[in-house]
Amino acid sequence: MGEAPCDLLEAxxxxxxxxxxxxxxxxxxxxxxxxxxxxxxxxxxxxxIAGRASSATVGRRALAHPVLADRGLALLRVVAPxxxxxxxxxxxxxxxxxxxxxxxxxxxxxSALRDTVAKARxxxxxxxxxxxxxxxxxxxxxxxxxDITGWRDPDGQELDLAATWAxxxxxxxxxxxxxxxxxxxxxxxxxxxxxxxxxLTIVRAEVRPRAxxxxxxxxxxxxxxxxAASPAARFAVLHELGHAVANLLAPAGLPRVLDEAVASLVAxxxxxxxxxxxxxxxxxxxxxxxxxxxxxxxxxxxxVAPSPPWALWHDPAAQAAYVAAEELADRLAxxxxxxxxxxxxxxxx
Ligand SMILES: [Zn+2]
Numbered sequence: 001m002g003e004a005p006c007d008l009l010e011a012x013x014x015x016x017x018x019x020x021x022x023x024x025x026x027x028x029x030x031x032x033x034x035x036x037x038x039x040x041x042x043x044x045x046x047x048x049i050a051g052r053a054s055s056a057t058v059g060r061r062a063l064a065h066p067v068l069a070d071r072g073l074a075l076l077r078v079v080a081p082x083x084x085x086x087x088x089x090x091x092x093x094x095x096x097x098x099x100x101x102x103x104x105x106x107x108x109x110x111s112a113l114r115d116t117v118a119k120a121r122x123x124x125x126x127x128x129x130x131x132x133x134x135x136x137x138x139x140x141x142x143x144x145x146x147d148i149t150g151w152r153d154p155d156g157q158e159l160d161l162a163a164t165w166a167x168x169x170x171x172x173x174x175x176x177x178x179x180x181x182x183x184x185x186x187x188x189x190x191x192x193x194x195x196x197x198x199x200l201t202i203v204r205a206e207v208r209p210r211a212x213x214x215x216x217x218x219x220x221x222x223x224x225x226x227x228a229a230s231p232a233a234r235f236a237v238l239h240e241l242g243h244a245v246a247n248l249l250a251p252a253g254l255p256r257v258l259d260e261a262v263a264s265l266v267a268x269x270x271x272x273x274x275x276x277x278x279x280x281x282x283x284x285x286x287x288x289x290x291x292x293x294x295x296x297x298x299x300x301x302x303x304v305a306p307s308p309p310w311a312l313w314h315d316p317a318a319q320a321a322y323v324a325a326e327e328l329a330d331r332l333a334x335x336x337x338x339x340x341x342x343x344x345x346x347x348x349x
Pocket of ligand 1: 239243260263
């Protein structure tokens, strides 16, 4: 009886400390990361606190207390992937992708290294740990889909980025006064408000589109190429703008399935004017099911591709999240208030 409140207090103080350190260090890191990515420069390492085994322990201890569980989960969603990927053996094996085309046996070795770290730190294989933090159940497999004709061919249409973003801000009421009360993560409460930075920064660079969450509910950077003149290119940009919508609407700790679901929802706008995008979505989901089956060892990798795709190598368990996200996006599509729907689904997951 005497120990529980004391343990709760200690768990909360430890959580406060790690959250405060992350809140101080992550935004600057994410801005530097986005700039380096856009410049194709070496990417900065994550702040030490984000990848420390002790940070993961703090998150796990918080999970044991119902009043802290949500914050513990939010912390683990940030920390667990970094703890696994920062392990020296995992990092060395993963880095080989940059210099060589890796083999499927090298992929198996990398996966085994990830599992060793995950079992030591979280008691389960890496894919299980990540899937549960992402909120992604194991998807059923599927047939390998055929390519979609015309998906990657330039079609003379350009995406008007400014107009597209303005329409999204309006539709999802981003940046309106209604947004501020939704920023409810405790880490944000104690800090000085910085009016004016809340919103999206778009960086143009000839790289794969990618979104960087600087501060959940407050600041996102999206890096996009100067031109997006094929359906596939416009899809990729819209998908990342969707991540911006999701992370400006939601406080910290958004599970990956929800993040991807909003990205999918926003990218579906393409389907009105570009019917090939509907077939491409079906194909993408089918492919994610196939890759998830490869990832869990149910299907040989060389039956899918001669070497491991980038996504399997660098982003374990993401495929399961993509599949679950499509079903969630169907639900979010009919929600009258996306922010409220996200809060509801987040609590459920
Ligand atoms: Zn995504």
